[in-house]
Every structure is written in structure tokens, then in C-alpha cells.
Amino acid sequence: MEKSLVVGIDIGAQSSKLGVVDAQGNILCQTVITSLQPTLTEYIDDLTAAVESLVSQVGGKEKIKGLGIGAPNANYYKGTIECAANLTWGRDSEGNGIYIDFAKIVSERLGLPVAMTNDANAAAIGEMTYGAARGMKNFIMITLGTGVGSGIVIDGKVVYGHDGFAGELGHTISIRDGRQCSCGLKGCLEAYTSAIGVARTAVEWLQKDDTPSLLREVPTDKISSKDVYDAAKKGDKLALEIFDFTANLLGEAFANFIAFSAPEAIILFGGLARSREFIEKPIIESMNKNVVSIWKDKVKVEFSQLKDSDAAILGASALGWEL
């Protein structure tokens, strides 16, 4: 029987999304399980049961080419999840992240080949397989979510680097000695341009002076990037300036990334990419202002074409075709 389907699994800190996908990128069936199991054993039990249930709906394991998994701190070369302290079952009793031979465990339980990588790389492969990057050989995927992730594609292949962890562009430095980042460094791109970063900017700016803003109606400790978006939609000047500031830093960072790999396009994905109407123009302006002249006005900035609800599964599933 032809192995014409793949399973995509996106493991997030809260929940894991699973789906069976065909070669055209149609999700034939899907489900969601909690990621918040206390132990790895319980999580693996849940996960493999959910996969088996989905697979039986599409005609059984014989149809499945493989499983692609996107997970935090996943190592493509080794199939491990390494030190993912944000997963309940990814840390020891003292809260330190541990090494988990995840692909091997799942593969043995299901009797199917498994490939895994981090979520941003999975998104890049998804975009290349089914989305905005079809036909592109050189592009950079930037995921603007709670954090800022990246998947770099050169010559049609995701860059994994010497150790399997390449593409941590959210932790390049945007502002020297700037804001503390969760990674331990200061001034990272992520500390400013993630959803959390945008909210931090809002709080900082509101506390700086008395500029009137719709954002003052939200309790300071509750402000989210969605509030900034809603205020900007209503024409709030401060909210619009926050997006300008954020977009400007993204454009500067993109200029540096271009000098590295000379991509055809930079593709944005994730929650903050939905603020496209406020960030697209200033990102492009800032990028072209800061880039070496040979690339001025030559590199495209695009937004993901994958539906948000499907993208995580599609991205991970695309990895299954490589097995």
C-alpha cells in the first residue's frame, strides 16, 4: 500500500496538536491533547493513543510514511528534547530541563519512523511544503509568538548547524545592555518583538510619562499584545508608536540576517504577524534603510499563508515527508 500520509504533531507547553495530513496539505483528521501531564510516561501514553486513534480513522499504519514532530528545544540530529524547562515533563524535580530521547521512544511505541525539530523550523518546512515559500530555496521564517523563533532555509534545506540547534535569531542582540530576556541575555530581539516583548514595551512606556492612551484603561499587569493591537485599531497614538518601535527593531534585525544568508524572502508567522497592518510597512522601511545597498528593496517580507489553526500541524507534518 502506498504510504501517502504523514502525521504532524506540534508540542506546545500547554497543549499538543495532532493531525493526519496528505501530500496536498489537507488535514484529514486532527485532535488536541493536553501537554500538562506530570510525567513523561503519562504524556507518551496519551500521545501514542491519540496518534493510533487518528491513524485508524484514515485506514491504518500502512498508509503512514512517518511522524513529524515540532517541539521546544528539539534536536533534529538526535531526535531529542533537550532541557525544555517549560514542559511539565521536560524537567527534573528541581525544575532543570532534562534530555529526553523523544523520537526513539515514540517511534518504538508506534512502530513508525519519527523526525523532530523545533517549532520554528517545522513552520519553515511547512511554509516551504504547503505555503508562502513554495518554490523558494533561500528564505528565513520568523515566528513572532510568545517568543521569537526562526527557521533558516538555505539551498532548500533547513539549517541545523553543527549541533542541531541553529536558528535562534530571537536571541541575537537588538539593544546592547537592553531589557532582560528570559534566556539570560540582555537586549535580545525576543525581549522586544515577541508578544510578551510588545506588552513589556507598553507597560514601560505607560509608566514613563502621562501620555494619554486607551491602554491606560487596562490594568498594567494585565496588558497583552492583543490590547496594544485593539488600541492601535482605534487609532491610539501610543499603541501605533509601540508597533512602529517593534517593527523598526525587526527591520534592523532582518537587515543583519540578510547579510548572513542573502534570502529571497523573510516570512513572518505567529500571533504578532496578525498585526500586519501596523508592522508591515515600518518593518520593510527599516530593513531597507539598514541593509547593505546590494539588497536594498530586493528582499521580500511576506506573511504566512497557512491558516493559524492548521499551521502548527502542517509544519510538523511536513517533516514526515523527509523520512
Add this chain to the structure above:
Amino acid sequence: MEKSLVVGIDIGAQSSKLGVVDAQGNILCQTVITSLQPTLTEYIDDLTAAVESLVSQVGGKEKIKGLGIGAPNANYYKGTIECAANLTWGRDSEGNGIYIDFAKIVSERLGLPVAMTNDANAAAIGEMTYGAARGMKNFIMITLGTGVGSGIVIDGKVVYGHDGFAGELGHTISIRDGRQCSCGLKGCLEAYTSAIGVARTAVEWLQKDDTPSLLREVPTDKISSKDVYDAAKKGDKLALEIFDFTANLLGEAFANFIAFSAPEAIILFGGLARSREFIEKPIIESMNKNVVSIWKDKVKVEFSQLKDSDAAILGASALGWEL
């Protein structure tokens, strides 16, 4: 007859170095011609005559697999030299750089295949073929000369990107709104960490206050990075601080580069790399202080193993093996 030799040509703004190289990296014979010809025709006449003379010394064209050329603004995909305004024959009467179908012209004149790339990429290939990067699949070559160039190797291949110009790491921004760079941008890595950048730092710091320094014995408009090196050798505090400052910026930049491609090593080459005794330690400290924790103390900083006098020819020649 076995084609067991390659010709390496390094085209600099002042002079061009040529040599015939065997598979072990021995330069069998070499010569130098001026690059300062007024027209392209005259330069090509000189260059092809020099190649033919060398080739006849080693037994004729039948032994030559191909020519590898390293040149400013060379495009690997197209074999062109594009807008190299620093070459006398690379610009029009108004001083603007022009497009030259260089590889095709030379190949037709000599009846041999020709590949070309920029000098930093050539250095990376040379290092991978004959030098410090033998056996490495993922590394970044940084050339610290008059300018700062880079050659990025991922999965054993030089990164050329969408347009053939990838790897302009000298023009990533080190200091926002900093020093004017010759490329038109401000605050580029090259503006601080090239030989010229080091001299500019010296002049700036000498003019800032009256700190005593051996560098005050050199007329300000004549100060070179060599003077800073000589002063540092004598223990001059200001000169040592200049190297610390330079190395610190390099380390910060390297931390960002690592987040991109997760290389096994960063390899330094060029005039300023000869100041190893003053820059190695602070580069490594700064790099490890600024890099994401997964790479702390894991990425090697190495110095080229190729002899300076040979490296340019060897680097370019290595490209000839790919033909």
C-alpha cells in the same frame, strides 16, 4: 592525462596573485601582476598571459582541472564581478562600478573552466580544503583585513544565498547609529574591527583626551593598525585598550552569528588576525558572555593555519577543484 592541478587567482585592488596548486595544497609556481590596468582589456591580456606562462611551467593545459578566482564583489552563480568600484577597470568613466562577465571572458580566452567567488568565500574554501577547517562541515571564516569579510560554510558548502552574495557579515550593525562605514551604513562591524577601523579608533581616542600613549609619536593622519600593534607590544595601555574594545565587538558579533548557523568554529584570517596575542582572549570572553547558553564555551575560535603569503592563492585555487 589526469587533470591533477588547479590555478588559483586572487584579484586585489592593487595586485593579483596567481599560482598553480596540487591536490595537497602545494603551490608549484606563482607570480604577481598589477591589478592597476586602466582598462579591462589590458588587464585580461596581462592575466591570461601570466596564467599561460605558469601553466606551461607545469606541463600545459591538459594538467589543469580549472581556474578558481577570488575577486571583490564576485558572484559565484553568474561568474561576474559586479560593481567593484575599487578596481580601476571595474568602474565606468563616472566611477560607478560596472557588471563584468569575468569568468566567461577568462574561460574563453584560456579554454579552461573558471569558477569565481569573493575573497572571503575563497578563504573559507581554502581553509576547508587545506587548513584549519579540514573535516569541519559548519564554520564561519572571518577575514580581518582592510575590510571585514566572511565566508559561511554550512553542511560542507559555502553559503551563496539567493543572489550569490551571502556572507557580508562585516556589514552587520555593531553600534546603532555608530561610525560611518564605507558601504554607506553606520556602525558596521567593519567600521570598527577592520585594520582601518582599528586605526580610526586610535585616532578617535587620541583626540578625545590627553591620555599618554606611544601612539602620540605617530602623526594622527598616518596611524595604522600596525602602529597600534607595535605600541601594544610595548605594553602601551591605550593600544591594549583599543584591541580590547575591538575584540569585544568581534565577540558580540560572533555571538549573533552563532545564533544563526551554530558553527563548530569561527576562524579568523587576515592582517588583524596577526594581533592574536591581544585579541584572542577578549574575543572568546565576549563571545561566551553574549551567546545563548546552549553554545556557551562550545564554539571554537581559531586562527588560520595557512601561510599569509600563500593563503590568497590557495583559497582561490580550492574553488578550482569544484569544477
